[in-house]
Amino acid sequence: xxxxxxxxxxxxxxxxxxxxxxxxDVPTGFVPVTSIVPFMRRLGEEAQALEVAWMGExxxxxxxxxxxxxxxxxxxxxxxxxxxxxxxWVRSRPVEQQSRIMARFADTxxxxxSKGIWQRLSELCEASDHCSDKDLDGVxxxxxxxxxxxxxxxxxxxxxYDERPAACRELLVTSPADRCEDLLANPVDTISxxxxxxxxxxxxxxxxxxxxxxxxxxxxxLDWAEVHAGTxxxxxxGTQLFDQVLDKVWRFLSQSFSxxxxxxxx
Numbered sequence: 001x002x003x004x005x006x007x008x009x010x011x012x013x014x015x016x017x018x019x020x021x022x023x024x025d026v027p028t029g030f031v032p033v034t035s036i037v038p039f040m041r042r043l044g045e046e047a048q049a050l051e052v053a054w055m056g057e058x059x060x061x062x063x064x065x066x067x068x069x070x071x072x073x074x075x076x077x078x079x080x081x082x083x084x085x086x087x088x089w090v091r092s093r094p095v096e097q098q099s100r101i102m103a104r105f106a107d108t109x110x111x112x113x114s115k116g117i118w119q120r121l122s123e124l125c126e127a128s129d130h131c132s133d134k135d136l137d138g139v140x141x142x143x144x145x146x147x148x149x150x151x152x153x154x155x156x157x158x159x160x161y162d163e164r165p166a167a168c169r170e171l172l173v174t175s176p177a178d179r180c181e182d183l184l185a186n187p188v189d190t191i192s193x194x195x196x197x198x199x200x201x202x203x204x205x206x207x208x209x210x211x212x213x214x215x216x217x218x219x220x221x222l223d224w225a226e227v228h229a230g231t232x233x234x235x236x237x238g239t240q241l242f243d244q245v246l247d248k249v250w251r252f253l254s255q256s257f258s259x260x261x262x263x264x265x266x
Contacts, residue, residue, distance in 0.1 A: 004029045004238070011043075011246065015194035015253060017050035027238030033081045033208060034088060034232070036241045040197050043249070044166055047194040052172065055191055060174040062191065067157065070180035071171055072150040075121075075143040077215040078165045079201035080224075084232050087225035089163045101159075104151035108219045117142055121217045125224055143217075144184060150218065165218065166197035194256070200248045207244055208236065 006025040013020045024039050052062060064071075078086065090101055112118040120139050152160040158168075172191040173179075179186040202215055209231065216224050225232075 004031065006238070009242070013043075013047070013249065013253065015047050015050060016192065016256065017047070017054045017194055020046050020050065022046060024242070026242045029238060030235035031238045031241065032084075032232055032235060033205065033241065034085045035238065036204070036245055037081050037085045037201070039242075040201060040245065041166060041169065044193075044195050044197040045169060048170060048172070048191070051191055051194055055174065060189070060191075062172045063174060063177045064172055065177070068177055068180070069149070069153055069156045069158070070177075070183070071168075072153050072156075072158065073144060073147045074171075074183070075140050076150070076165055076167050076218040077198055078167070078218055078221050079198045080205040080209075080214050080216065080228070080231075081201045082165050082198060083216045083221040083225045084228075085163065086160070086165070086218075086221050087229075089160060090222065097159075100154075101151060102222075104149075105219065105222055108148055108151055109223075111146065111148060112143075112219060115142070115146065117146075118220075121220055125214055125216050125220060127212065127214075141184065148219075166201075170196065195249060195252060200245065200252055203248045203252075204241070204245045207248075208241075 004027040006027050008023055008025050011020070011022050011024060020043065022043065027035065055061070090098060093101070109118060112121065117139065121143075124136075124139070150158070152158060152164075158164060170193040173188045174191060175187070175189040179188050198215060205214065206212065
């Protein structure tokens, strides 16, 4: 999580696909909320790997490959900690690369404004109530119909791959890759996500700041992070972040098991 003096913890979690056991070094001092993001990415990927292995035993393997960027036209949600992390990554790039990225974000904003979608996405960022699946599905469809490439996509290659949002990491399909060319017209078979990391980090942010849970659409992430940049100066005890985020993970998994049980019983 950080280069500070740290304490090592062993984490064991039961997911729908098996048990994760991993170690993490937790800073004993104060750290920004972005320090928890790398650990959560790793936790999510380890959980996803169990799910992929289990699906492989059923004869279903991911058809996603490098250069297949069909999903990079979808609306990607980020948690606030992820939005801040993306902003930090962009600011760490060479000036020329920053300029290219910012130009693509600006172009995306112009197109979304012209279609009346930008304002709706802005409202989602600051919504005090949870949006219904129906509302989210509507704006997701309107966005996808534009086929706007992700601002981080260059020549169909993800330039932020190692730092990409959790939602990008979690989307894997086992259906033929050509179905992804039109996700509105073609059904695809996805691999279940044991832990939705953006949701967990959003819930953590809610607790830490006493604000509503925010999932921020990627095209707005840099603008949102810039407006709320002062929040990145806030520091929390590393052990506090660790304890609180694990509590959210456990609650998420417990709810998932409960939902699965109800579905099986229904």
